[in-house]
Amino acid sequence: MTNTNDILESHMIDVEAVRKDFPILSTHVYGYPLVYLDNAATTQKPESVLHAMDDYYHTINSNVHRGVHHLSQQATEAYEGARQKIADFINARHNHEIIYTRGTTESINLVASCFGRKFLKPGDSILISAVEHHSNIVPWQMICEEKGASLKVIPVDDEGELILDNLDKLLDDVKLVSFNYVSNSLGGVNPVQAIITAAHKRGIPVLLDAAQAVQHLEVDVQSLDVDFLAFSSHKLYGPTGIGVLYGKEEWLNQLPPYQGGGEMIKTVTFEKTTYNDLPYKFEAGTPDMAGAVGLAAAIDYVLGLGIRNIQQVEHSLMSYALGTLTEINGFRLIGKAVAERRAGVISFLVGDIHPFDLGEILDKQGIAVRTGHHCAQPVMDRYCIPGTVRASLAIYNNSQDIDRLAAGIRKASALLS
Amino acid sequence: MTIQQTQDEIIADFELFGDWMDKYEYIIQLGKELPMIEEQYKTDDNLIRGCQSRVWLHTEFKDGKLLFTADSDAVITKGLISLVIKVLNGQTPKAIIESDLYFIDAIGLSSHLSPTRSNGLLSMVKQIKLYALAYQKKSVES
Known part of the structure; x- marks a missing residue:
């Protein structure tokens, strides 16, 4: 797989520097460094705000x-x-x-x-x-x-x-x-x-x-x-x-x-x-x-970062995330599979695991995702599912966040299936 | 066993677990193992709508005591439910109404009773107490 850090740098945004602008990202949850992937619900705030x-x-x-x-x-x-x-x-x-x-x-x-x-x-x-x-x-x-x-x-x-x-x-x-x-x-x-x-x-x-x-x-x-x-x-x-x-x-x-x-x-x-x-x-x-x-x-x-730069960096991370996550056994992406037509959100299920169970075990590993119907019950009804797990990206997310998510899903999956 | 005795027993069991993984593994196991409710009782009438997981609860009243069976589509919720049922099953309406389920806090799962979790456990406990109230009223009247 391509090293995303190279791609990120080529887009003129230093994501590691960006992370330092957001004080909350250094929080620990249950002893783990926070992985915040609930950005579609709300994003964190930079120091300047x-x-x-x-x-x-x-x-x-x-x-x-x-x-x-x-x-x-x-x-x-x-x-x-x-x-x-x-x-x-x-x-x-x-x-x-x-x-x-x-x-x-x-x-x-x-x-x-x-x-x-x-x-x-x-x-x-x-x-x-x-x-x-x-x-x-x-x-x-x-x-x-x-x-x-x-x-x-x-x-x-x-x-x-x-x-x-x-x-x-x-x-x-x-x-x-x-x-x-x-x-x-x-x-x-x-x-x-x-x-x-x-x-x-x-x-x-x-x-x-x-x-x-x-x-x-x-x-x-x-x-x-x-x-x-x-x-x-x-x-x-x-x-x-x-x-x-x-x-x-x-x-x-x-x-x-x-x-x-x-x-x-x-x-x-x-x-x-x-x-x-x-x-x-x-x-x-x-x-x-x-x-x-x-x-x-x-x-x-x-x-200051440039919205086009943000788009490119997030696009690269989205491709990396889709590549990494789809390798997980039983991973089911809900909605389009292509990164080109996707912004910010990855909505998924793993095998027959209830999204709530998966979300809870991810939480215990310091990974914040959203589970449930995401205030869109008709969408869940359309796909005949009780809800999904939703990981959503922001400009401060990096490939380590995705790796932690993938490892967290594997651990949860072993525990729950 | 009284409600208090069962709770203390569960608390002692949970003290043996080293970390959260062991604890969850045990809860998940409870959830998987217990065939809790007969299929015929998994009706809409018995469905308690939590926000994220669905919980079915069936109640019977025999010899002055309440008997519960339940199920959930989420396995962690199911495991927690089986603990609650273990504590309250076969007790009188009066004992259930007066019960304080302190074991949930003591085993470190109090967040499951917070309204923001909306996983169905809180609604189930409420529903059990409502049934207990109704049956107590009934037995006083008759």
Whole structure:
């Protein structure tokens, strides 16, 4: 097998140096050095992100937009600077197309609620895919139920590939298409461009759940021509509790506000309230200022490494992982077998071992993976399995992590079969 | 044997194990060996939905005592269940309701009772106590 360290170096990222940026990676679990392979659930945070948030509270903490005083102005600059950074990161046309939310889930709920209230009528449909996270199923079910609309699903084949043969027919009566860029349960990169193009031909807007994409590959909302895009900070090396909704200006302006409160208003009387302009119309209440500053630092970190470099390094590690793991007796990869169409996630089973048992024995060896249905029960039902073990990669993982995982699986397998 | 005696016996057994591997090997063995529930009782009605592993529990009430059989699709959960059943089987509803399953903590497996584990063991213990309550109420009424 190729020595991955050579490959890694040729991509200009020194993974060993990167590992030193993440203090938690030196933790020991049950006496073993931690192997953290649960990055699709949340990534660890580099020192620079921790420092930026600490610094925010130490030096400029103050409520944004309202104060005439010095600190408030500094906090506002930091907060709005972060918005600009996010806009640049995904190449949005305007910074007011960036709405701060609590995360991908809230971003999707916002669109489901606001778009649904304005545009959904009885008999209409929302189209999602068969490989969605519950966060991209349930909000639509809720609004569909309220409006007498229905939910339609793009089917998936045995390899985890979306079946687009009948897409045009599926788009009948559809008012919005919402699907994920990368599946959190299988790791497959979906045919984003084909679906967006087909939807736009019929004048149907598209929301892309990019929660598992922005940390692995370059996302450009203008070249994708996507109408809405959602992602979370905490899967992008940033803090928890903050996320992003991108929306094209022309769509966001058509939507009613999400929640009412401070910041989202222009004028309030007891008779009538007029709403603020974008993006504030969707940002009721005091926002997560420290979170925004942390997210900006995370984006700086990612851009410092270079998202294309990250993609190449992770791609090499993914190839190495697939090569190493498929040599294990009884190893069953769920979803596509090729690294080319995979980002971050390896979802698998070993023989007849229950994923929960396997996960537990891996945990005892200091290896963090996720087990279960990964908040995607319909995906597990599709493949008639109770769940999978999911190992998911980030830029700080190395070939030793994969070797430890493989050895851990062999040990668990000997114990359990 | 009382609930306390069985628990103390299990704790003494577990003290013999050198490391976690031995401990798990034993639990897994318990899980594999015990044919615990008759196939006819593995029904949806008897299914306790844990988040990750499925657990079936069947209860009988005989001569004032509760008898349990159970199964799980995850072998570690199955092993843990067999320990819980060993402790509570054949006891009166009153003794079960009042029982404190301290052995799980003492053998170092308390994380299995944490709600975040959601492996079905916690739900099973809850379900057993609910049955015990129901049968106690029934026997008081009759």
